[in-house]
Amino acid sequence: MILLNSNAQQIFWLGRYLTRIQYACGQFPFLDNQDALQYAHGFCLPAFDASSLNSLFLDAEQPSSFSQQFQYAKDNIQDLRGVLSAKAYAELNQLIKNAHENATYICDVAGDCHEVIEAESEDVFLFFSLGQNIEQLDRQIRLKQDQAVTLNNLNKVVELLTQIGWDKLDDAWQQLKLNPDNMNFYQFSDHIQNLFEVDV
Template identity: 40%
Template structure:
């Protein structure tokens, strides 16, 4: 199977959005203002108390809320209508469209969507998996966690792209592995996301 670069890009971003949504949902509800303020700061949100952050994340009207992010994920799904199996497309659409404003339910929807996509063709899941891996690294940078083990864990996934002819990624990935800093990460993601245009 040969994926169109535009399809690969939509799958990649779907992976990123679902990881991000699942990660934030797993921390809700916040019980202390300090915990909420630190979390919001890592996401570049100007919110400094638990009640407001909890409400913000579950409000449909907020463009950066979890439900709004799920809608963006669903937009990516719409672009994959002819690529995913009819069952997978319908099921993911249904799950996202009917997600209640509840953190635990959102986590379950994300997990179910990931399971459905894992059962799709290998190349589809590869780009989804790459998206999840990139967002995981981004998350670790945002929350000042040690990213060495994360990079090590996703190394084999990135290397699978080389076998598809994406060898231009190799230098920036190797630099990130030896110098795991934010600038190197941005250089890698810029190169990766540029590849979708190059491969078009």
């Protein structure tokens, strides 16, 4: 299947949102104030301790809440109706249809959605994997976590992208590999965004 760039972009962001939700779910509820403060500073969130960060995740009005992040993922899934297999779309639609604002339930559904996408075509899974790994690397840079596994996974994804004509990422990727910092990450992300917006 040949994906339109707009569809590839939606799959990419679905990978990012689901990965973001799943990581936050794994940390929630925050119990240590220092850990919570590091997370809040890393993502520029208006929280100052574990309690305020936990409240933010549960506040449906907050852009970084479980509810809002899941809504973004739901929107991407709806937009992919003509791209995903009928079976996958039906499964995903049933999952998100039953989801409500209970944080634990959203965490379970995010994991289930992840599994459905992984069983899709190679092209779909490729851009989903790109989104997953970009989200993980973004978090690891922000929170000063180990990046070795993610960089290795991204290297494989970039090689596969090159094979389908996305060869304009290589220079920015080499820079990011050498120096995985904020500046090189944003430059690489910009290159990805540019490729989504033009015919390749």
